[in-house]
Structure formats: C-alpha cells, structure tokens
Amino acid sequence: MSSQSSAGSGAGSRVKRLMAPDIAAKKGREPIVSLTAYHAHTAAIADAHCDFLLVGDSLGMVMHGYETTVPVPLELMIMHGRAVVRGAKRALVVVDMPFGTYEESPSIAFRNAARVMKETDCGAVKLEGGRRMAETIRYLVDRGIPVMAHIGLTPQSINVIGGFKAQGREEAQWAAIEEDARLVAEAGAFSVVLEAMAEPLAARITGAIPIPTIGIGASAACDVQILVMEDMLGLSPRVPKFVKEFGAVGAAIERAICGYAQEVRARTFPATEHTYAMRDAHQGGVDGAGEPGRATKKPKKASS
Ligand code: KIV
Numbered sequence: 001m002s003s004q005s006s007a008g009s010g011a012g013s014r015v016k017r018l019m020a021p022d023i024a025a026k027k028g029r030e031p032i033v034s035l036t037a038y039h040a041h042t043a044a045i046a047d048a049h050c051d052f053l054l055v056g057d058s059l060g061m062v063m064h065g066y067e068t069t070v071p072v073p074l075e076l077m078i079m080h081g082r083a084v085v086r087g088a089k090r091a092l093v094v095v096d097m098p099f100g101t102y103e104e105s106p107s108i109a110f111r112n113a114a115r116v117m118k119e120t121d122c123g124a125v126k127l128e129g130g131r132r133m134a135e136t137i138r139y140l141v142d143r144g145i146p147v148m149a150h151i152g153l154t155p156q157s158i159n160v161i162g163g164f165k166a167q168g169r170e171e172a173q174w175a176a177i178e179e180d181a182r183l184v185a186e187a188g189a190f191s192v193v194l195e196a197m198a199e200p201l202a203a204r205i206t207g208a209i210p211i212p213t214i215g216i217g218a219s220a221a222c223d224v225q226i227l228v229m230e231d232m233l234g235l236s237p238r239v240p241k242f243v244k245e246f247g248a249v250g251a252a253i254e255r256a257i258c259g260y261a262q263e264v265r266a267r268t269f270p271a272t273e274h275t276y277a278m279r280d281a282h283q284g285g286v287d288g289a290g291e292p293g294r295a296t297k298k299p300k301k302a303s304s
Contacts (some may be wrong), residue, residue, distance in 0.1 A: 018092040020124045020146035020190040023052055023224075027212045032224035034091075034214065035232070038063055038080045042229060043087030052092035054126065054148075054226060055081045057099070057156070062230040069155050072098040074112060081120030093122040094148050099156040102127050106139035113145050124190065128154040130180020134187040141188035149184035151177060152218065153196035164240065166217065168201035178205055185209040193226070194218040196242065217242030 026032050037043040037053040046053055059080055060072035074097075081095040095116050102109035113125045124146035127133055137147045152167040168177050177197070184192050189211060194202050196217040203221035206213040215222025217240060231239045233249040263269035 015089045017090055017123070018051055020092065020148075023092055024190040024211055026051065027210065027223050032212060032214075034224055034226040035229045036226070037084045037088065037093075037229055040083040040087030043084040043091075043093075044089075046229065047088040047091050050091050051224075052094055053084055053088055055084050055093065055095045055120075055122070056126070056228065057096040058228050060098075062228055062236055068158050070099050070158065074098055074101050074115070078116060078119045081116065081122050085121045092124065093120070094124045094126050095120055095122045097125050097127045102136060103129070103133075106136045109136045110140055110143055110145070113140055113147075114143075117145060124148055126150055126193065128156050130177070131183045134183040137184055137187035137189050147189045148191045148193065148214070149187075149189040150193040150195065151180040151184065152194045155195075164196070166196040166198065168198040174201050174204070177201060178208065181205040181209050181213075185211045191224065194222060196240070 023032065032051045034050050034052045034054060035046050036056040036058060037046050038055065038059045043053055055077060057069040057072045057077065060066040060069050060076070063080075064072075064076070066072065077095055077098055081093065085093050097109070097113060097116065101112040109127070113127075116122065116125055125140070126148040127136070128150040130149070130151045133149065137149060140147050153161070153164060155164065158164065168174055178201070181192060181194075191212040191214055192209070193214045193216060194205060197215075197219075199219035199221055202213065202215060202218040206221050206223060212223035214224040214226050216226050216228075227243060228236070230236045231243045232245060233247040234245040235250045235253075237250075239245070260269065
C-alpha cells in the first residue's frame with residue numbers, strides 16, 4: 001500500500017494520510033494549515049500541525065543558495081520529496097514541478113510528474129501558471145495525478161516579470177488573474193496557490209472558485225495559509241514583507257555553533273562524559289554499561 005494513503009509500522013499504528021480530495025473538501029470549513037518542508041526531521045515535526053506539506057522549488061533558494069528557483073533540477077525535487085514523505089505520516093505531501101519540466105507539452109509534463117509521483121510516493125504535484133497550463137492540468141488529472149496550481153506571482157517566470165513583484169495591486173490586472181483562477185479550477189486542479197497578491201483580489205478569487213486558495217502573501221481571505229518553513233523559522237537571511245518570523249532558529253544555530261567553537265578552542269569539549277573509556281575487564285558484560293566516562297545521555301547514538 002502506498003505510504004501516501006496510509007503510513008506507520010504495524011496495523012495498530014497506521015495513520016491515514018490526507019489525500020488531495022481531503023484538502024479540497026476542507027474549503028469553506030476550518031482554515032487549512034501548510035508549510036514547505038525539505039527534510040525528513042522537520043517534516044516529522046510539521047506533520048503534527050499541518051494538513052499538507054509542500055516540497056517547493058524555493059528549496060533551491062533557501063537550502064541550496066540559488067538566486068532564483070529557475071536552476072532547480074527535477075532530481076533535487078525528487079530527493080527532497082522522498083525525505084519529506086519518509087518524515088511525514090499524516091500530511092499530504094505535494095512536490096513542485098521545477099522550471100522546464102512541464103511547460104513544453106502535456107505529455108512531457110505527465111512523464112516528469114509521473115516520475116515524481118513514483119519516485120517520491122508523494123500525493124500530488126504543483127505547477128505554476130494559469131490559463132497557459134489549463135490543458136496540462138486537465139491532462140495530468142485525467143491520468144491520475146492530482147495537481148495544485150499556482151498563480152499570481154509565479155517565481156519561475158521571474159526573468160519575464162522582472163522581479164519578485166506583488167500582483168493585482170491595480171484593478172486593471174484583476175480580470176486576467178481571476179480568469180487564471182477560474183480556468184485552473186475548471187481544468188481539475190484541487191487547489192491553487194495565490195502568491196503575493198493584493199487582498200481584495202485574493203478575497204474575490206477565494207469567493208468565486210470552488211477549490212481552496214492557498215495564500216502566501218495573499219491575506220487571511222484565503223482558505224489556506226502557507227509559508228516557506230525556513231523563512232518563518234527565522235533561518236533565511238532575507239524574507240519578503242509577507243513573512244512573519246515565528247522563530248529565531250538562525251540565531252539559535254549561531255549561538256550553538258559559537259558555543260561549540262569556544263569550547264573546542266578552550267579544550268572543554270569533549271568532556272569525560274562524551275569520551276569512550278577502555279572496556280573494564282573486571283566488569284565484563286555489555287559494552288559500555290557502568291563504565292565511568294561513557295556517554296549515557298543518548299545511548300541510541302553511541303556505538304562501540
Ligand atoms: O516553492 C515554494 O516554496 C512555493 C510556495 C511559495 C508556495 O511554491
């Protein structure tokens with residue numbers, strides 16, 4: 001059985017994993033919570049609090065140091081997608097299709113999206129674009145691949161747009177963006193990201209289409225909120241205006257690394273409790289048990 005439909009070891013511990021239709025069905029009910037996730041461990045933590053986790057191509061920028069998402073290869077998405085599916089047991093995992101892997105034709109999009117689904121075991125893919133991607137969305141959905149659409153600011157088109165600019169701040173832009181939202185919904189997308197969008201437009205779209213709108217910089221009017229995890233944790237050096245930092249993880253990492261470096265230089269780390277003693281021939285028995293100087297705090301990590 002796919003780990004996207006159930007997860008956990010042993011019949012008693014199985015957790016039902018949310019699927020794309022579960023997310024779609026939440027529209028108009030309680031707010032839906034999501035974050036990006038790129039590692040197994042952070043995915044496991046977020047899993048308890050989020051309805052879905054997005055393995056977004058922003059990982060290229062926040063983890064791999066690219067200036068934009070354009071250079072991100074499919075293989076990187078698959079590698080991080082696998083890690084997140086391993087870490088999260090309940091949340092739907094959605095993996096972004098990176099630039100250049102789906103725009104050319106519906107059949108190329110299907111080939112790459114099917115690869116993502118098979119190799120990561122995720123439950124859906126996301127792709128950027130409104131009307132221009134409607135035919136592809138229909139093609140993928142008809143062939144068994146749930147699709148999350150993404151309109152408004154579409155960072156993969158940064159070189160055409162000319163910067164990370166908020167969308168729909170002038171009413172003259174609204175009709176085209178509303179049409180994008182309507183067409184991706186009609187094509188069968190189960191949800192749509194609205195990125196960096198003026199609040200009144202996001203509210204109109206949310207009220208007009210039957211699928212959940214996922215806001216990132218698109219106001220509380222949206223059905224779902226998503227943020228890039230590294231941004232909201234306080235781990236990214238620069239964040240867009242719409243990000244609230246809920247943590248100061250970057251500062252905590254800096255403090256920890258600084259403390260480590262100081263102790264190594266002062267020769268106070270490693271201390272006796274972090275050091276393996278010789279086996280005591282008189283005590284015999286299990287390796288390490290009762291030895292003075294053997295680390296006992298985290299036995300699962302110790303090896304003989
Ligand atoms: O890649 C990403 O993180 C995204 C979010 C901005 C929705 O697409």
